[in-house]
Amino acid sequence: MGSDEKLGFLHGKYELGRVIGHGSFAKVYVARNLQTGKSVAMKAVDKEKVIRVGMMEQVKREISVMKMIHHPNVVELHEVMASKTKIYLAMEFLRGGELFERIHRRGRLGEEAARSYFRQLISAVDFCHSRGVFHRDLKPENLLLDEKGSLKVTDFGLSALSNGHLRSDGLLHTTCGTPAYVAPEVIGNRGYDGAKADIWSCGVILYVLLAGFLPFREGNIVSLYRKISRSDFNFPAWFSPESRRLISKILDPNPGTRITIAKIMDSSWFKKPERSNQEVQAGDEADAGGEVSETLNAFHIISLSEGFNLSPLFEDKKRVEKEEVIFATTRTASSVISKIEELGKTKDFMVRKGESRVMLQGRRSGRKGKLSIAADVFPVAPSLMVVEVKKSSGDTLEYNQFCTKDLKPALRDIQWTTSAAAATSPPAAA
Known part of the structure; x- marks a missing residue:
C-alpha cells in the first residue's frame, strides 16, 4: 500500500x-x-x-x-x-449494487421492470456502438444500479474499438466474453461483428430478466456451446407473445439475419407505453411473486470457466470447493497436454498421457489417499478447445490448492479467459 x-x-x-x-x-x-x-x-x-x-x-x-x-x-x-x-x-459511486444481485434475491422480474432495464441497456449499448465501442462482455454482473434504480453499464476491460481492433476483413477475431452470454459466431472463431455480438448478449440478458434463469443451461460446456450455436432454448409459460417474438429475433444464431438495435427499438414490446415508477414496482412485485418454477441456481453456468478466470479486477467472490475446473483455449490439445505434463513432473506426479487426455497421480498420500487428477481436451468449435480438469481421487482441498497455486499460473498464457480477465492478444488481433 x-x-x-x-x-x-x-x-x-x-x-x-x-x-x-x-x-x-x-x-x-x-x-x-x-x-x-x-x-x-x-x-x-x-x-x-x-x-x-x-x-x-x-x-x-x-x-x-x-x-x-x-x-x-x-x-x-x-x-x-x-x-x-x-x-x-x-x-x-453506485449504491444500488449489481442487477445480478437483484435477480438473485428476487427471482425473475415483472415485464414492466424488465422492459425498463432493457430499454436503458439498449440505449447505452446503442450509444457505445455509435462511438465505435463494442463491449463484448455484457451480463447482469456488469450492469449496476444507482440509488434511484437506474441501470449503468460497467467493465469495459474486454471492449474493442472499430478504429483499431478490426482486421482487414472488417471483423473482430478475439474469442472472449462469458460463455453463457457469448454469441455463436464468437465461439466459431471465424470473425464477428462486435455490434451484432453485443445484441445477442442483450437478448440473453432480457431472457434472464423475464425468466430468472438462463436460456442456455448445461452442466457441460460442450453441450452449452452446442445449444448456443443452434439457439436451442425454450420459453417459460409466462412470457408474453410479444416478448417471445423479440427474443427469438435477437437470439438468431445467424448474425446476418439477427435483428438490429434500430428494429429492437421499433418493436411493439419495446415501445409499449411506460407506467409510473410506483406502478412498475407494484406490478413487478405482483408478477414475480409466485410463479418461479426454476431458480437462479442455473447462474452457475454464467461463467463455466470461472475455475480458471484470472478474477475480475475489482471483485472478490467467495467460491465453494470444487472437484473440477473448465476453461477454453485456442491452443492445440498437444500443447495443453505438454504443459500439464511438464507441471506434473515438476510437482512429483506420475504422468500418463494420450492424444487428448493426461493423468497425474500423486506419489505421496494426502489426507484422503493419493491425489489423482485427469485433464481432458476436446474441440467445441474450429480452433477452440475446452479443457476439463477433474479430481479422480484424493482430497478436494488438496486438489483446489493445486489448481490455485500451481495449475492456474502454469496455464495462464494458454487459456481463453472469461469475464474481466481479458485476452492478452495485442489490440490489432481483436
Missing part, C-alpha cells in the same frame, strides 16, 4: 474510506472528494501485478473507452491518477 493510502488521502484531493471490494490486481475504496464532498468509487490498480500477467493493455483500453463514453446509463469515469506503484480510477 502506498503512503498516500496509509494516510487515508490521495493526491490531497480524495479521502479514502473503507475497502468495498478487492481482487487479484486491485482494491476499490469508497472515497470522498474533499472539494465537492461527493463520494466516488476509487479503484487502485497494482501496476506491477497487472504488468506481470500481461493485462496492462486491458486496463489502458478500459480507461480510454470510459473517457469516450458519456451516457446516463454508463458508469462515469471522473478522473485517472497515478503513483509509482498504482493507477487510480475515480469513478461514479
